[in-house]
Amino acid sequence: MPVTSVPGQATSPSTGQTVVAFYGDSYTRGTGATSPERRWSSIVSVDRDWFEFNPSVDGLGFVINREFVAGAGGDLVDQIVEHDPAPDIVIVTMGLNDNFAPPDAAGDIEAAIDADLARFRDELPDARLVVVEPFWHQDDRPESVEQIIGWVAAGADRVGADYINGASRWIEGHPEWMAADMIHPNDDGYAEIARRMDEELARLGL
Numbered sequence: 001m002p003v004t005s006v007p008g009q010a011t012s013p014s015t016g017q018t019v020v021a022f023y024g025d026s027y028t029r030g031t032g033a034t035s036p037e038r039r040w041s042s043i044v045s046v047d048r049d050w051f052e053f054n055p056s057v058d059g060l061g062f063v064i065n066r067e068f069v070a071g072a073g074g075d076l077v078d079q080i081v082e083h084d085p086a087p088d089i090v091i092v093t094m095g096l097n098d099n100f101a102p103p104d105a106a107g108d109i110e111a112a113i114d115a116d117l118a119r120f121r122d123e124l125p126d127a128r129l130v131v132v133e134p135f136w137h138q139d140d141r142p143e144s145v146e147q148i149i150g151w152v153a154a155g156a157d158r159v160g161a162d163y164i165n166g167a168s169r170w171i172e173g174h175p176e177w178m179a180a181d182m183i184h185p186n187d188d189g190y191a192e193i194a195r196r197m198d199e200e201l202a203r204l205g206l
Contacts, residue, residue, distance in 0.1 A: 032184030095134030
């Protein structure tokens with residue numbers, strides 16, 4: 001089951017507390033960390049006194065594993081737009097796993113990016129929408145990495161979202177920041193992602 005909140009946080013936000021929803025995969029769920037509170041989303045949320053709603057799921061992409069996850073626990077976009085109270089901020093960190101989709105899925109991925117971002121903009125019109133360049137986990141970068149990054153950036157621009165670039169390289173070249181599986185960050189890797197994300201969010205006034 002997804003770990004949807006900061007461990008120890010209340011089940012509902014306090015009066016006036018900012019509600020932030022995270023739409024992501026294992027890098028936002030915190031897979032590889034020794035405990036959920038060491039994932040970057042929780043570090044950032046605790047530091048800002050945000051109420052974190054984080055239904056992120058391992059292996060999920062805009063397209064890849066989408067039907068499986070929706071059937072198992074509900075589509076993440078549905079969960080976020082239906083969250084009560086409505087999120088004040090939505091942070092999108094999706095796209096890494098779509099690099100493993102078959103080549104003929106390219107059109108579907110691009111369409112899904114636009115559809116998801118349009119839903120957030122249309123159904124949460126008062127929310128601040130922040131789209132992050134998809135994370136990447138290896139020094140080797142197939143052509144699809146830059147292609148998907150381009151689609152995500154263009155999709156963010158079309159809906160007027162804030163965009164954070166460069167995230168695919170935040171832990172590049174640092175094997176000491178990777179967990180034993182060499183796929184996911186360890187605590188130090190998530191701390192670095194949190195540090196970089198904190199800088200970018202501060203730049204956006206968040």
